Amino acid sequence: MNYKKVIWKRKPLIKNRLLRIGLILLIITYLLSVFLTTEIDWQRILEGIPRGKIFIFAFFPPDFITRSNEILAGIFESLWMTIVATIVGILISIPVSLGAAKNIAPKFVYFLSRGVITLSRSFQEVILAIFFVKLMGFGPFAGMVTLSLSTIGFFAKLLSEDIEDINKSQAEAIKSTGSSWFQWVNYGVQPQVMPRFIGLSLYRLDINFRESAVIGIVGGGGIGSTLNTAFDRYEFETAAAVLIVIISIVMIVEYTSSHLRKLIK
C-alpha cells in the first residue's frame, strides 16, 4: 500500500496571504490601542456589582398600579406623537425623495436633497430633541417635530433608492402620452413604488414609537417622560413596569406590522 494521503482543507477567507496577515496585525494593534487608551476603573466596577444587584432587585416586582394613570397618559401621548410625526415626516419626505432620485431630479436639486437627508441622518433623535425642546419648550410638540425630521432621513433615503430602481419603460410610456410632470409622477412613478412606500411607512411607525420612549428623557414628552420621572423619584418598580409596557407594545406593533406587510405583498 503506497499512496499519497490527500487532505482537503477549507480555502482561507482572504486569498492574498500578505493581506490576511496584515489585517490580523491591524486588528491586534487596534485592540491593544483601545485597551491602552480607555481607562476602566476596575475598583468602581467591583464596588458597583453589589450595588447593581440591589439596583436590579429594586425593579422587582414591577408596580403597574400606583402610577397607572401616569403610565397610561404617557403611552397615549407617545402614540399620538408617533402617529402625527410619522404622517408629517412622510409628507415632507415625499418631495425630498423625488428630489434625491437621480433619474428624476436635476443635479442641483439632487445634491440639495441628498444634503438634507445626510443632515437629518447624522444626528441621533436625542440630540435633535435637545435642541427642539430648547427652541419650542417642553412637551409633545417638540418630540413630534424631532420625530418628523428624523423620519425624513430614513424614509427619503430608502424611498429615493426605490424610485431610482423603477422600470423606465413604464414611466416613458406615460411621458409619451404627453403628460405633464405631475401626471407623469402620479401615473408613471407612484404606482411602482407604492408597495415599498407602505412597507416603509409601517416600519417607520414602529421605529418612531420606540424612539418616542427616549426623547422623553430629554423633555420631549411621551412615555419617556414617565420613565424619567420614575427614575428621578427612585420608583424603580414603576420604571420596571414602564419598561415592560414598552417592550410589550413594541412586540405587538412588530407582529402586526410584519403581518400587514405580508398581507400587502
Add this chain to the structure above:
Amino acid sequence: MPIIKQKDYKTWKKFDRKRDLQNWLCWFLGTLIFSFCFGLISSKTIWFYVFDSHNEALDLLGRMFPPETNYFFTLIKPIWDTLNIATIGTTIGTLIAIPLAFLSANNTTPSKKFIRPLALFCIVSSRSINSVIWALLLVAVVGPGVLAGIIAIGLRSIGFCGKLLYEAIEEIDENQIEAIEATGANKAQIMTFGIVPQILPAFTSISIYRWDINIREATVVGLVGAGGIGIELDAQIGDLAWAKVSVILLAIVVAVVFSEWITAKIRKAII
C-alpha cells in the same frame, strides 16, 4: 380601469366609482385620526413658545457662530472613545447574537417549544429598549465611563443582529446541508461546513450595517454619562457654551459621513 361614457365622448379614469369611494373614505379616516391626534398634542403645547421659536433659533445660531475651532483638539480623545464604543460594542453584540440566532431559527433550534420562544424574547427585549435606556441602567451598575457605553451598545446590537441573522439562517439552502450530512458529518461539522458558509455574507453585511448605526448611537450614550463625545456635548450645553457645541455637532457630522464612506467601501470590496 374603466372608461366612462359621457354624452358624446369617452374618458379614462384610474379607478371605478367603488374604488374611488373607498379611497376617499380612507383619506377621510386618515385625516380624522391625524387631526384628532394633533388636537391632543396641541392641547398640551404652549403655542407662545412655538411661535417664538424662530427668534430663539436665530439667537442660538448667533451664539453658535463662529465656532471655537481650537476646541476641536480637546475633542480628539472623545471622538476616539466614541469610535471604540461603536466598534467594540458591535463586536460584542454580534458575538452574542450568533448563538442566539442559531437558537431562535426554526431549522436549527434544539427545541421549538421551550428554547425558541426564550431566545426570541431575548432578541425582542434587546431591540425594544433603546441604547440610551440601556446606558442609563448600566451607568448605575458599572459606573460612568466608556465601559457602560460599550456594554449598552453591545446589548442593543444583540437584538438587531440576532433578528436579521436568524432570518438569514431560516432561508438557507437545505440541499447543501443534506450533502454534508451524506458524507457522515456530525452536528458540529454540519454547522461549520454546511450552515456557516451560507450565512457568512449576510453576517458580514449585517455587522457592518450595525456598526454604521452604532457610530450614531455612540454619540448619544454619553448624554447619560456612558462615555464618548456625548459627555462633552452634555457638558457644553450645560455651560451654554454654544460656540463649542457647534464644533461638537460638526465633529459628529464628520464622523457619521466618515463611517458611511467606510461601510460603502467595505461593502463594495466584499460583494
